[in-house]
Amino acid sequence: MGTEFENADLETIVKKSGGAIFNNAGQTLNHNIYFTSFKPNGGGEPKGKLAEAINSQFGSFDKFKEEFNAAGATVFGSGWVWLAKDAGGKLSIEKEANAGNPLTKGLTPILGFDVWEHSYYLDYQNRRADHLKELWKIIDWDVVSNRY
Numbered sequence: 828m829g830t831e832f833e834n835a836d837l838e839t840i841v842k843k844s845g846g847a848i849f850n851n852a853g854q855t856l857n858h859n860i861y862f863t864s865f866k867p868n869g870g871g872e873p874k875g876k877l878a879e880a881i882n883s884q885f886g887s888f889d890k891f892k893e894e895f896n897a898a899g900a901t902v903f904g905s906g907w908v909w910l911a912k913d914a915g916g917k918l919s920i921e922k923e924a925n926a927g928n929p930l931t932k933g934l935t936p937i938l939g940f941d942v943w944e945h946s947y948y949l950d951y952q953n954r955r956a957d958h959l960k961e962l963w964k965i966i967d968w969d970v971v972s973n974r975y
């Protein structure tokens with residue numbers, strides 16, 4: 828109450844805040860994006876313009892997945908790996924620590940995988956890379972492709 832963020836949307840708070848406000852807003856936004864990227868019996872491949880952009884920039888969807896998984900596996904400590912786009916539609920894979928989101932770099936998040944240990948420990952213990960490989964099987968590519 829009574830702060831400059833009182834009536835701001837989450838994206839604005841993430842772009843402009845720091846410290847505890849950023850951490851809370853960032854993790855809320857990140858998990859909103861994350862959990863809406865999945866569906867039962869998901870998986871398959873990206874669609875439409877996103878599929879074209881991935882193929883032209885990464886060579887193929889499999890190559891992109893390989894790079895994305897490698898980036899996620901090597902985020903040091905807790906954080907996120909993101910597929911993001913810039914204003915011109917150019918894609919990039921962004922490693923972010925803690926509550927980081929590519930919005931703070933002026934990019935738009937398309938897909939993010941949570942690599943905090945809490946996201947996989949119960950099922951995979953310390954095997955983060957195994958967890959990342961499994962996530963592709965539940966992606967809702969209708970939702971994710973629409974973010975591009």
Ligand SMILES: [Fe+2]
Nearest residue numbers: 941943945946
């Ligand atoms: Fe999480």
